[in-house]
Amino acid sequence: MNKYTERLYNGLIKENPTFVLMLGMCPTLAVTTSAINGIGMGLSTTVVLVLSNMLISMLRKIIPDSVRMPAFIVVVASFVTMVQFLLEGFVPSLYDSLGIYIPLIVVNCIILGRAESYASKNPVLPSIFDGIGMGLGFTVGLTAIGLVREIIGSGKAFNFQILPTSYEPVTIFILAPGAFFVLAALTALQNKFKKKAAEKGDPIAEKIGCGSGCATCGKKETCGGSMFIDVTPESKKTAKNEKE
Numbered sequence: 312m313n314k315y316t317e318r319l320y321n322g323l324i325k326e327n328p329t330f331v332l333m334l335g336m337c338p339t340l341a342v343t344t345s346a347i348n349g350i351g352m353g354l355s356t357t358v359v360l361v362l363s364n365m366l367i368s369m370l371r372k373i374i375p376d377s378v379r380m381p382a383f384i385v386v387v388a389s390f391v392t393m394v395q396f397l398l399e400g401f402v403p404s405l406y407d408s409l410g411i412y413i414p415l416i417v418v419n420c421i422i423l424g425r426a427e428s429y430a431s432k433n434p435v436l437p438s439i440f441d442g443i444g445m446g447l448g449f450t451v452g453l454t455a456i457g458l459v460r461e462i463i464g465s466g467k468a469f470n471f472q473i474l475p476t477s478y479e480p481v482t483i484f485i486l487a488p489g490a491f492f493v494l495a496a497l498t499a500l501q502n503k504f505k506k507k508a509a510e511k512g513d514p515i516a517e518k519i520g521c522g523s524g525c526a527t528c529g530k531k532e533t534c535g536g537s538m539f540i541d542v543t544p545e546s547k548k549t550a551k552n553e554k555e
Contacts (some may be wrong), residue, residue, distance in 0.1 A: 314437055314440075315436070315437065315440045316432065317439060318437060318440040318441045318443075319443060319444040319447070320444070321441070321444055321445075322443070322444025322445035322446070322447060322448040322449075323444055323447055323448045325363055326365045326445075326448075327448040327449075327451070327452060327454075327501075328445055328448055328449045328452065329448065329449060329451075329452025329453065329494075330452055330497060330498050330501050331501075331541055334419075334420050334421045334424065335356070335419050335420060335421045335449060336533075337412070337415065338352050338412045338415070338416075338419070339453060339490070339494065340451065340487070340490040340491065340494065341412060341457065341490070342408070342409055342412050342453070342457075343453050343456040343457035343460060343479070343490060343523075344457065344460060344461070344464075344485050345457050345460070345461045345467075345469075346423070346451045346454050346457040346458040346461055346468060346469050347405070347469055347470065348406075348408050348409065348453075348457055349450070349453035349454040349455075349456060349457030349458070350453070350454050350457075351398075351402070351408070351409060351448060352409055352412065352413075352446075352453055353446070353449050353450025353451070353452075353453045353454060353522075354446075354450055355394050355398065355409070355413060355416065356392070356416055356419060356421065356422070356446055356449055356450070357410050357442070357446025357447060357449065357450055358394055358446075358450075359387060359390045359416055360392055360420060360421070360422055360425060360443075360445055360446040361439055361442035361443055362390045362443035363383075363386050363387045363390055363422060363426060363430070363442070363445060364425060364426065364430040364438040364439060365430075365435055365439050365442070366386050366390075367383060367386055367426045367430040367438070368430045368431070368433060368434060368435045368438035368439075369435055370382075370386075371430070371431045371432065374431075379427075379431070380427070383426045383427065384417065384418075384423070386426075387416075387417050387422050387423065387426070388417045388524070390416045391413070391414060391416045391533060392414075394412060394413070394416070395413045398413065400414075405418075406454070407495060413513065415491070421445060421449060425441060425442065425445055425458040429441050430442075432498060438527035452497075453496070455497060456490065456493050456494055456497060459484075459496075460484045460485055460489050460490065460493050461485070461495045461498070462474070462483035462488075463464075463481050463484040463489075464480055464481060464482055464483070464485030464489060465485060466478045466480055468496065469497075
């Protein structure tokens, strides 16, 4: 797996910002009343992620460490303002639905986190792919939550009626508590798949983490916690040798 594919896989699966790292929970819980809202917020964040990662990576040797975070915020805020104006001009219905959460992308911890931990330390092209991977992972997470909430809460998917008209909607799922229920269920589901992979004896899966709570995990010395994964070829080789 080359480094560009690895960045995409990292954001989509291994360190998905919604279901693994649990970042950006404010828009995740607030705007996912429908799948369209989830896609809109996810893609808006992806655009900002890619552009800010690219520019911060280009300027990484110029920005002084003493003003690093303020400089990152200025860069992110500039791109968020551009995205906000484009949504307001061309997709006003989506702009109205997302509301205050569009300007709040500026302080989204996913964007600032990737700028600090990756873009400011790596070349431009890998940083772009890192932004694409994390952004698509965030989009997939928001869309999945929005789709489940929309189907159960109104019987629709992407505003199309898919369940019989006789279906009685469970309206709590399109209210605030429903977001917590669906997020917990989907996170538990992906943890179950990760745990099965680890139980099969895959050394790489064990290195990634079983998906259980790290506080009670008996393998946290070898795993290191799913948020701090070393996925270099050397670490994979070491994990495989340890297993053998």
